[in-house]
Amino acid sequence: MAMDPEMEVDSPEPRGTKRLAEDAEVHAEVPQRPKRIKALDPDVVNKIAAGEIIVAPMHALKELIENAVDAGSTSIEILVKDGGLKLLQITDNGHGIDRDDLPILCERFTTSKLKQFEDLSSIGTYGFRGEALASISHIAHLTVTTKTAGSSCAWRAQYSGGNLVAPKPGQSAAPKATAGRGGTQITVEDLFYNVPTRRRAFRSASEEYAKILDVVGRYSVHCSGVAFSCRKHGDSGVSVSTPAAANTIERIRQIHGSAVANELVEFKVEDDKLGFRSSGLVTNANYHVKRTAVLLFINHRSVESTAIKRAVEQTYSSFLPKGGHPFVYIDLEIEPQRVDVNVHPTKREVNFLNEDEIIESICNEIRSKLAQVDSSRTFLTQTLLPGVTTIEPLNRDNDTNNSNGNTIPKTPSTSKKPYENNLVRTDSKVRKITSMLSPAISGDPSTSTPTNQRPSTLTPPTIADPGLHYETTTREPLRVALTSIKNLRASVRNNMHNTLTETIASHTYVGLIDERRRIAAIQSGVKLYLIDYGMFCTEFFYQIGLTDFGNFGTIKLSPAPKIIDLLRIAAETERDAHAHQSQSQSQSQTQTTITETENEATEIFTTAPSTVHQTLLSRREMLSEYFSLEISPDGTLLSIPLLLKGYLPCLAKLPRFLLRLGPYVDWTSEEDCFRTFLRELAAFYTPEQLPTPASESAVDGTGESGTAGPSESQTQTQNEEEEFITQRRAQIARMLEHVVFPALRGRLVATTRLLRGVVEVADLKGLYRVFERC
Known part of the structure; x- marks a missing residue:
């Protein structure tokens, strides 16, 4: 029986093999038909989409934390096993999910945040596209237990491939009533179980757990009024714990240590014309590490920005020693219509208007704060000539007593005494070579104003x-x-x-x-x-x-x-x-080419x-x-x-x-x-x-000689x-x-x-x- 040409299937070829020249000549003799374009299976489409949004366990946790904060939670508990690949559970006390919404909870693009495309220009919440839970359900076993304030009991539902599934064969897939407290608990098990290549790419569970702690730490610092806790499965103690009543500095102390929290400087800047306001905490010149730590939140969403990081490092280069880097926490709020958050699958990057001007305003404010808060630093100074009196700057009297008679303590020095060939010799009076050559000229035109003022x-x-x-x-x-x-x-x-x-x-x-x-x-x-x-x-x-x-x-x-x-x-x-x-x-006749200047x-x-x-x-x-x-x-x-x-x-x-x-x-x-x-x-x-x-x-001998002396008018002009x-x-x-x-x-x-x-x-x-x- 002859096969219909439309029903023929291309024979599979080995993947990753190179076609030989002889085979190409043979195939060239036989006319080849173009391969037909076919629609991908929906399951493949969903797995591809899930791979773009959920790259690692930390990305799944970030989406779940943002959903919990959007739900009005004041307490978030996180449980992790095997770096999140075996178990990732987050429990919150938010307003929960209505029982009637559970059947479509994990379908793609189901959300309570958007109704039409224009709503994207004024979106002010973390999640809005309805992809997170759908993506997770296609690459893991997902269980949701939720209870609203008006419900008499909690409801549990299990999902796979975006749809409700029965917990055991033969049972109904409908949500089951169960005991539970107010809020939502989402359990993600066996992440990437059906994507073995992605699962094998993770090197160690401890490395993935460290990335999870970084995500939890960022939102713990930023989300004031929300208590966070994170622990490994089987451990009695917690790795991260921040109470709801703690302020931002105390949260930084809990997550990053007292060495950072003791050296923080607060800044605030806003500009109605650029449509932004920003505040944050940055370390002063006493603190520096080998790598810059930037906690950046734009409209309360944790993002990354190479431009902001580079500008901050450039700002600190005048205050820190070579190789030193700061800790920076920046909370940047921009008018929603000026921000496009829908430019990255994981919303890790955003675009906003007037980026250069906003970054420059923030860095100028940080620079001014660092210049003001500079009273606890200790310096090794040396006079250039015997008998020269060193002029101590104002607010640097660390070795004297204050008005109450109490000694002002110094910041303890943790560095060794430097060798003399590494000392930067700077006169305490900042004397320049020009002051030695000619009398100082009165009048200082350096009364410059910041560039963000009116012209x-x-x-x-x-x-x-x-x-x-x-x-x-x-x-x-x-x-x-x-x-x-x-x-x-x-x-x-x-x-x-x-x-x-x-x-x-x-x-x-x-x-x-x-x-x-x-x-x-x-x-x-x-x-x-x-x-x-x-x-x-x-x-x-x-x-x-x-x-x-x-x-x-x-x-x-x-x-x-x-x-x-x-x-x-x-x-x-x-x-x-x-x-x-x-x-x-023409007189010299020595130059034969025409230069660019000519x-x-x-x-x-x-x-x-x-x-x-x-x-x-x-x-x-x-x-x-x-x-x-x-x-x-x-x-x-x-x-x-x-x-x-x-x-x-x-x-x-x-x-x-x-x-x-x-x-x-x-x-x-x-x-x-x-x-x-x-x-x-x-x-x-x-x-x-x-x-x-x-x-x-004349001293150098370059003046002309042997010529008639200049007239009186020429002499006056020369003078x-x-x-x-x-x-x-x-x-x-x-x-x-x-x-x-x-x-x-x-x-x-x-x-x-x-x-x-x-x-x-x-x-x-x-x-x-x-x-x-x-």
């Missing part, structure tokens, strides 16, 4: 004026959710060099070395570095442009110049420079100022909204953006900056436009290279230029020390390209080895 307006003073005058504007902060800006920020984070970022975040500014080559010295740990601050400032101001995009302050120009006049000045200057360079090359100069001086003028006028609304570059309808430049409070860019570079906005900004693509504009803005803000003073040039350069040099030195480098320490994400701008010149340990040989 300021700066009226630039004369170059000799050390003070910068600000006023607060009434402009509301702009919420930026552009995909292009997020992509540019992500690109910076992806190119982050962790070691260099930590070095800059923990550095001490030593002094300015060379203004012409833009070199400064910094100390980090026991090492001394020379860095190209021009390269670092270019990258730093570009990153400020991304983080503060749309919310820059403004520098008002008075009197306001015409843009066309500035463009003509820049074009004329570029033409003169190009002509001078071409004349020099190409740029050629492109700039051939650019028509009128073309750039029209381009800027046509986009003045966008420039004002996003970049605080205000241009009047008649082409007057009213203000330029203020990127860093306390820092004034060289306004002599303004005409060239405006002229480069024509050929070097891609106005056709949004992301490329923002990237190229911010690069040009960063180049404008980067400190300029200052020439060597005439007096130093004015010399005075201007001297004043600008003092201003740059002051801004670098008090504004730029402190900002680099707190905000710079050092990328790999900045490695070319750092040179290590001294290492204390290496110097000790040299002296030991002498």
Whole structure:
């Protein structure tokens, strides 16, 4: 009898075998029919779904704990056997499950939390999709015993594959009446009994039990008013026990020990415009371990966030020794419509709006709290010269008596005395090299405000004026959710060099070395570095442009110049420079190739100022909204953006900056436009290279000789230029020390390209080895 072609079944082939070339040639001669697409068996579908949600016993327990808390429980008891693979039982005293709901309790997507898809935007409970119990019932034997307040008895039901099953063959599968207390008890037995590959993947029961204790510990700390207990089957004692009346610090003490609880600092921060509020407890600088412990709850759901963990570690890098990490508990509440919790099968990760801004606000608050609570630390200090009096900071009188005559106890030191070649030598008065070379300049422009305040307006003073005058504007902060800006920020984070970022975040500014080559010295740990601050400032101001995009302050120009006049000045200057360079090359006849700088100069001086003028006028609304570059309808430049409070860019570079906005900004693509504009803005803000003073040039022998002496007018002009350069040099030195480098320490994400701008010149340990040989 001939078989119907539609009923033919493909012969099974061995799995994991490689088809030989000879077989391929044979099969190529016979035309192959495509394999038919068939629907998977529902049992296979349910097991696949269960494998995505219940990966390990800890995930099953997390779902059950969240259901118990949603049910209004004030007491949760957990019993575990063989790491949860043999038995996982959770008992609560919540409001229970109605007897009529038991038949569909373990069917997929049955829930009391949702009615329509739009409800996801305002969901405020832990479980909402109705998958947890259904998934567990497909890979384990599930028993539910529950009693509501209005029921005269408890009801017990057993499930398998999402359906009610009879406890014994021949009996009814309907729920049975039984004795029981109010609440619900869920018993999960033989987890993964029908998925042997998954079951064999677990290495040890003790390892799985440790993961279960971690989950219980997290919710024990966060769920105030709920008592938790967890124990192994057969043990008389409990592994975790927290009473319902315990506060958060006592819960942390019960779970993580007194070493953590004794060093906790509380913080709170909220922002109605970003729609969030956050509170928590973090350890101070006295406590550090080898691995960061982060307990993060977003809308009371335990989640993980690599971005938050990395930002917290970066915040603590200025307070902890190298290799030290903190303990952090963060409770973050965000408006439900701003959060998408339905992005991960186990809800381990969530997405929310304004992630960068919220993380920055939390880290700023933690940083300020750590800076305030710093009175119990002990330091090993040393004066640099005999007879120098050490100035003790305020609130550091640990060795003196208080007003009541009682001695203030020290925090006991648990570390050994360090070797001298590991000591970080820092003067107690934080004296810099610059204070030894020239008299200190009065006036400190370091009165910076946090970046999350309203933008300021700066009226630039004369170059000799050390003070910068600000006023607060009434402009509301702009919420930026552009995909292009997020992509540019992500690109910076992806190119982050962790070691260099930590070095800059923990550095001490030593002094300015060379203004012409833009070199400064910094100390980090026991090492001394020379860095190209021009390269670092270019990258730093570009990153400020991304983080503060749309919310820059403004520098008002008075009197306001015409843009066309500035463009003509820049074009004329570029033409003169190009002509001078071409004349020099024709005379020397030594250079045969055209450099990249020459190409740029050629492109700039051939650019028509009128073309750039029209381009800027046509986009003045966008420039004002996003970049605080205000241009009047008649082409007057009213203000330029203020990127860093306390820092004034060289306004002599303004005409060239405006002229480069024509050929070097891609106005056709949004992301490329923002990237190229911010690069040009960063180049404008980067400190300029200052020439060597005439007096130093004469000493070095670089001055010209054998020529006629300059006229009186030329001498006066040279003196004015010399005075201007001297004043600008003092201003740059002051801004670098008090504004730029402190900002680099707190905000710079050092990328790999900045490695070319750092040179290590001294290492204390290496110097000790040299002296030991002498």
